[in-house]
Amino acid sequence: MSLPAAVELISRHILARVSAGSKKPIFVAIQGPQGSGKSYLTGLTQKFLTDSPHLLRVAVLSIDDLYLSHDGLVSLARQHPSNPLWKGRGQPGTHDVALGVQILQSLKEGREAVDQPRFDKSLFNGEGDRLPTDGSNSVHPPIDVVIMEGWCMGFYPISQSGLAEKWDGIWKEQKVALALQDELLGSKGCVQDINLALKAYIDLWAFFDVFVQIQPAPLTRSHSPYSVIYQWRLEQEHYMKASNGGKGMSDDAVKLFVDRYIPGYVFFGEGVTEGFTDTDGTCLPPWLGNGLRIFIDEKRQVTDVQPF
Numbered sequence: 001m002s003l004p005a006a007v008e009l010i011s012r013h014i015l016a017r018v019s020a021g022s023k024k025p026i027f028v029a030i031q032g033p034q035g036s037g038k039s040y041l042t043g044l045t046q047k048f049l050t051d052s053p054h055l056l057r058v059a060v061l062s063i064d065d066l067y068l069s070h071d072g073l074v075s076l077a078r079q080h081p082s083n084p085l086w087k088g089r090g091q092p093g094t095h096d097v098a099l100g101v102q103i104l105q106s107l108k109e110g111r112e113a114v115d116q117p118r119f120d121k122s123l124f125n126g127e128g129d130r131l132p133t134d135g136s137n138s139v140h141p142p143i144d145v146v147i148m149e150g151w152c153m154g155f156y157p158i159s160q161s162g163l164a165e166k167w168d169g170i171w172k173e174q175k176v177a178l179a180l181q182d183e184l185l186g187s188k189g190c191v192q193d194i195n196l197a198l199k200a201y202i203d204l205w206a207f208f209d210v211f212v213q214i215q216p217a218p219l220t221r222s223h224s225p226y227s228v229i230y231q232w233r234l235e236q237e238h239y240m241k242a243s244n245g246g247k248g249m250s251d252d253a254v255k256l257f258v259d260r261y262i263p264g265y266v267f268f269g270e271g272v273t274e275g276f277t278d279t280d281g282t283c284l285p286p287w288l289g290n291g292l293r294i295f296i297d298e299k300r301q302v303t304d305v306q307p308f
Contacts, residue, residue: 005302006037006294007044010212013292014049017210018056018144024108025059025143027207029287031153031272032214033265034258035232037300041214042149049145056144059107059116063150066095067119070129083190084183089121089128090260092152092268093197097204104148104207110141146207152264154205154213154285156271157198159278163191166267174266177224180259191263198268202276202283211287213272217295217303226265228298230258273308 003011010030017026032038042060049056067089068076076094077087085091099117106114115133123129158166167188174180216228234254241248249257273291275284285291291308 003044003048004041006041006214006296006300007048009292009294009302009305010041010045011048013212014045014145014210015054017290022144023110023142025110025146026209027104027108028145028147028210028212029153029205029208030147030149030212030214031151032149033151033216033226033229033232034261035229035234035236036214036216036296037232038149038151038214042147046147057142058145058147059114059139059143061103061116061146061148063095063100063148063153064089064121065117065119065130066097066100067128067130068094068096070124070127072096073127080193082186083193084186085190085194085260085263088260089119091197091264092155092194092201095201097200100204101207104146104204107139107141107143107146108207110143113138113140148208151261152268154208154211154272154287155198155264155268156202156205156274156276156283156285157195157278158267158271158276163188163195163267167191171263171266174224174226174262178226178230178259178262180262184256184259185263191267194263195267198271206286208287209290211272211285211291211308213291213293213308215293215295217297226262229261229265230255231298232300233258 014028030038030042039062046058046060049058073089073094080086086093103114115135116137116139117133118131118137119128120131121128216225219225234251237248237254272285275282293306293308294302295304297303
């Protein structure tokens with residue numbers, strides 16, 4: 001069975017940057033929207049790199065497994081009752097960034113086994129909770145490659161002026177194009193909460209030498225660039241329901257689910273290449289020069305590739 005083109009591209013991108021004999025792993029971030037297949041592609045990439053002839057030692061993490069505990073998520077929502085973006089997991093601010101930094105630092109040092117967290121999204125009626133670590137999900141050194149995948153990997157905070165400009169410009173356009181409801185997504189202050197929370201993620205992003213971004217191909221029609229995300233996520237839900245006896249979200253519920261993520265893409269997605277600028281200067285992403293953007297069409301087939 002031949003590998004998907006995206007897996008070959010990702011694997012070549014990583015292999016070109018692995019140094020023989022290096023005592024430290026390289027850290028690879030993979031970012032892509034819901035339904036784009038990033039978890040599937042990451043799994044195949046791990047298998048390809050660990051199989052002969054490469055025989056690399058590869059650790060894979062998902063930023064989803066860094067979600068706060070259920071108690072933590074409930075506490076965050078209670079502390080910000082007027083912010084619907086924090087009513088449940090998903091957005092920046094709902095992850096335990098300090099835990100992520102601790103895990104990546106331990107993997108970098110390679111001195112001892114590292115217990116990887118696991119988040120079970122089925123617990124508490126779908127609200128989810130972090131599972132206790134029991135050693136069954138440990139990574140043992142030495143490691144050659146560490147891959148972390150997630151929808152908001154590489155998202156940086158933006159300046160106040162940048163946020164205001166997007167709020168009055170592209171955000172208004174996308175709300176109309178995607179039929180987004182203000183009462184479900186909140187005010188500019190709610191987006192600012194996310195913006196402030198993202199500052200903590202800069203310490204997490206600092207580990208990553210290499211970046212892969214999976215992005216919807218530009219549309220020639222007058223559609224929102226984010227519209228295909230709804231299609232992809234709906235396909236995933238239908239597939240899951242077909243295999244589990246119909247358990248899952250309705251089509252309307254999937255629409256509302258994806259809606260909550262759209263502000264993240266609109267306001268912060270450009271950080272993958274631009275980093276963060278504030279009064280103290282500019283913080284550029286550490287992976288610039290080692291980035292690969294893979295464009296995929298509605299069928300998730302590769303249409304173009306761009307280095308960055």
